Amino acid sequence: MKLSRRLQMIATLVDIGVKVIDVGCDHAYLDIYLTLNNSNNCIATDINPNALAIARKNIEKEGLSEKIETKLCDGLDGIQVSDTDNIIIAGMGTQTILNIIKKSNLSDTLIIASNNDTDILRKEIINLGYIIDSEIFLIDKNKPYIIIKFKKGYKKYRNIDYLFGPILKYNKEYKKYLNNYYNSILKKISKTKIKVRFKYRLLLLRIKFLI
């Protein structure tokens, strides 16, 4: 089983040996990898019965049915969570992730990879009493991804930290990506749309000078 680079990077953030709750496991590739390579016991959950049926087949094929529990549920509904567990939620939009998180008991460590609105995600999870422990930016098959590990704690953050990430704002590859991305948008905006152009110019300046 070959894990995508994105899932491999998520795996690097998972604590060794702890219980993992993988919300939206899809085909459970990550859970299989973590059980075999990171000494984790996993609970693999999904809201989609078809995805979970394939996950169960994959787990069985690897002989890991004793080690990976599967559960058909919405988010963390009905799952017993301990402080030391690592909760992983990856490959969903920020609103779906926040809906799941806000109605659940959470552990001290969350590993989240949202498809969009990472600034909103950071702010909302920090407001729930977490700090950002690690951030990873990667491009996999031409698509950009951000993975964030949150830990229980308190720290004051600035708006720029929510926007670009308190760790990623120093990441050269991420800054280069954003620079190219905003410049490509700017090129497509008509010269008459002064306000919109100003917004992107400002973003480019903020990336350059981190203000």
Ligand SMILES: C[S@@+](CC[C@H](N)C(=O)[O-])C[C@H]1O[C@@H](n2cnc3c(N)ncnc32)[C@H](O)[C@@H]1O
């Ligand atoms: C794009 S896949 C991502 C799979 C895997 N986590 C990854 O990152 O590769 C999103 C998965 O989340 C599941 N999902 C969406 N909303 C969910 C929810 N509220 N609770 C549990 N699973 C959910 C979907 O059924 C789907 O299998």
